[in-house]
Amino acid sequence: MSEEKFPINIWINEDRYAKLSKAGLGDLCEEMLAGLKVLRVYADAAQRDKILKLFPTAKFDSATTKSIELLPKDVKDKIFDTIVEKESVDIMAAFLAKF
Amino acid sequence: MELGHGRKPIVERIMEPAEAKEKIKNLVQIPIRSQIANEVIGISYGFFSPLQGFMGKADVDSVCKKMRLADGTVWSIPILFDLTAEEIAKLGLKPGMSVLLTFNGNPMAIMEISEIFDYDKKEMCKAVYGTDEAKHPGCARTYAYADKFLAGNITLVNRPKINAPYDPYFIPPLEMRKRFAERGWKRVVAHQTRNVPHTGHEWLMKGAWFQTYAELPIDKPYVGVLVNAIIGAKRKGDYIDEAIILTQDELRKSGYFGDHNHLTSLTFWDMRYAGPREAVFHAALRTNLGLTHHMYGRDHAGVGTYYGAYDAHNLLATVKDELDIVPVYSMNWLFCPHCGEITSEGLCNHKSEWQKFSGTVVRSIVVDGVKPPRLIYRPEVFDVMMECGEKYGFGSPFVTDDYLEKRIPVFEIPPMK
Numbered sequence: 315m316s317e318e319k320f321p322i323n324i325w326i327n328e329d330r331y332a333k334l335s336k337a338g339l340g341d342l343c344e345e346m347l348a349g350l351k352v353l354r355v356y357a358d359a360a361q362r363d364k365i366l367k368l369f370p371t372a373k374f375d376s377a378t379t380k381s382i383e384l385l386p387k388d389v390k391d392k393i394f395d396t397i398v399e400k401e402s403v404d405i406m407a408a409f410l411a412k413f
Numbered sequence: 414m415e416l417g418h419g420r421k422p423i424v425e426r427i428m429e430p431a432e433a434k435e436k437i438k439n440l441v442q443i444p445i446r447s448q449i450a451n452e453v454i455g456i457s458y459g460f461f462s463p464l465q466g467f468m469g470k471a472d473v474d475s476v477c478k479k480m481r482l483a484d485g486t487v488w489s490i491p492i493l494f495d496l497t498a499e500e501i502a503k504l505g506l507k508p509g510m511s512v513l514l515t516f517n518g519n520p521m522a523i524m525e526i527s528e529i530f531d532y533d534k535k536e537m538c539k540a541v542y543g544t545d546e547a548k549h550p551g552c553a554r555t556y557a558y559a560d561k562f563l564a565g566n567i568t569l570v571n572r573p574k575i576n577a578p579y580d581p582y583f584i585p586p587l588e589m590r591k592r593f594a595e596r597g598w599k600r601v602v603a604h605q606t607r608n609v610p611h612t613g614h615e616w617l618m619k620g621a622w623f624q625t626y627a628e629l630p631i632d633k634p635y636v637g638v639l640v641n642a643i644i645g646a647k648r649k650g651d652y653i654d655e656a657i658i659l660t661q662d663e664l665r666k667s668g669y670f671g672d673h674n675h676l677t678s679l680t681f682w683d684m685r686y687a688g689p690r691e692a693v694f695h696a697a698l699r700t701n702l703g704l705t706h707h708m709y710g711r712d713h714a715g716v717g718t719y720y721g722a723y724d725a726h727n728l729l730a731t732v733k734d735e736l737d738i739v740p741v742y743s744m745n746w747l748f749c750p751h752c753g754e755i756t757s758e759g760l761c762n763h764k765s766e767w768q769k770f771s772g773t774v775v776r777s778i779v780v781d782g783v784k785p786p787r788l789i790y791r792p793e794v795f796d797v798m799m800e801c802g803e804k805y806g807f808g809s810p811f812v813t814d815d816y817l818e819k820r821i822p823v824f825e826i827p828p829m830k
């Protein structure tokens with residue numbers, strides 16, 4: 315059985331999509347609404363717990379989407395920047411190592 | 414003479430300060446809270462016409478049981494002034510007395526007390542809200558009233574000073590009717606809102622404009638949309654008032670509408686979330702403002718799962734011959750990638766491809782400040798919303814504890830000159 319993963323939704327507008335495409339990650343986005351896309355970055359259970367501890371405003375939607383919501387804007391911006399920099403969405407370990 | 418709801422003349426109950434200064438000398442003073450101050454403004458400027466004051470028991474009873482004032486005029490929500498028995502005894506209040514209502518320590522209005530009464534709050538809740546559960550916000554407000562109610566006519570003695578940025582948007586009924594006449598509008602449709610408009614909301618207004626326009630000639634612009642934002646008690650997570658009013662107006666300023674078909678305004682009112690009964694109240698309010706049509710979507714002014722999607726429409730239908738405002742029912746608007754446009758769920762048939770405006774998604778976009786495509790938010794609207802968050806919202810366009818504590822008051826009652 316594979317380990318359970320918990321998504322963080324990063325919104326992708328045209329600007330961001332251009333950056334992602336350059337990093338070769340454009341295909342990972344999913345259409346959400348009227349051209350706005352979403353990129354899902356996944357955390358494992360331990361990473362999820364660390365995120366909730368580091369950023370107290372964040373909430374884990376345990377009931378429906380199993381996603382991590384309400385992260386501060388600057389944290390999500392940094393996650394996005396790390397993805398572009400590393401040209402990968404598998405960045406949670408590297409990202410959390412900064413804290 | 415301007416006729417308002419119930420075909421009764423709209424009368425401003427306002428005394429000029431020179432005369433008032435004499436009249437208020439020696440009156441017992443009663444400080445009031447913001448809800449009551451909002452309602453004093455509603456009564457004295459004619460927003461609540463034909464009400465001339467806070468309701469007496471016969472009116473309250475009739476409103477609860479028959480959705481009418483004692484004289485038969487359709488009215489759906491009790492307008493009450495509450496005090497505790499202790500306060501009444503301490504101040505020696507009796508029917509026949511006039512008292513001075515004060516707000517922020519300054520004189521606001523004279524109330525001529527005609528009656529002091531009590532009313533079963535549980536019964537009131539069941540009649541108005543269809544439930545007596547304390548977790549319904551309207552019931553909670555009812556249960557929070559003190560145990561006694563004072564009835565009596567109200568006369569404003571000191572006009573409120575509306576603070577920036579709200580001041581241009583306070584347009585009372587008689588003034589509003591002049592504005593409509595100046596613009597040559599034969600019909601005006603009301604958009605009730607507490608939202609920053611995304612394109613789904615913009616299209617609700619545009620759709621209602623088409624519905625309202627109907628058979629009128631097209632040689633000149635004859636139909637307007639009036640955005641009438643409800644400004645009152647806020648809950649955490651609501652949009653801040655500044656963002657609501659300024660973004661709604663931005664749709665006109667940026668040309669998505671224009672002066673020829675769009676006007677933004679506000680009404681002071683603490684939402685009761687009474688669903689169908691609130692819809693009927695909105696009809697009366699907007700009739701007084703001079704509107705001919707009123708938009709109603711699904712679950713208008715509802716909360717939680719208390720009301721069915723069409724309950725408000727059905728209740729409005731029972732009194733339609735007595736209302737002088739035509740309900741315009743709105744279906745939802747959504748984005749269809751196949752059509753490549755915002756469309757109505759009543760038009761497009763690419764159902765499996767539809768992308769709906771989800772409240773959670775829209776809110777998340779705003780929180781993250783990622784500027785969305787112009788088919789979701791107009792860029793000018795999004796920028797104004799974000800600026801409002803910085804300028805008025807302590808960093809957020811949504812209501813926070815900071816905002817509740819430190820926000821700019823919408824109006825003040827100044828010292829009397």
Ligand SMILES: [Zn+2]
Pocket residue numbers: 749750751752753756761762763
């Ligand atoms: Zn379509």
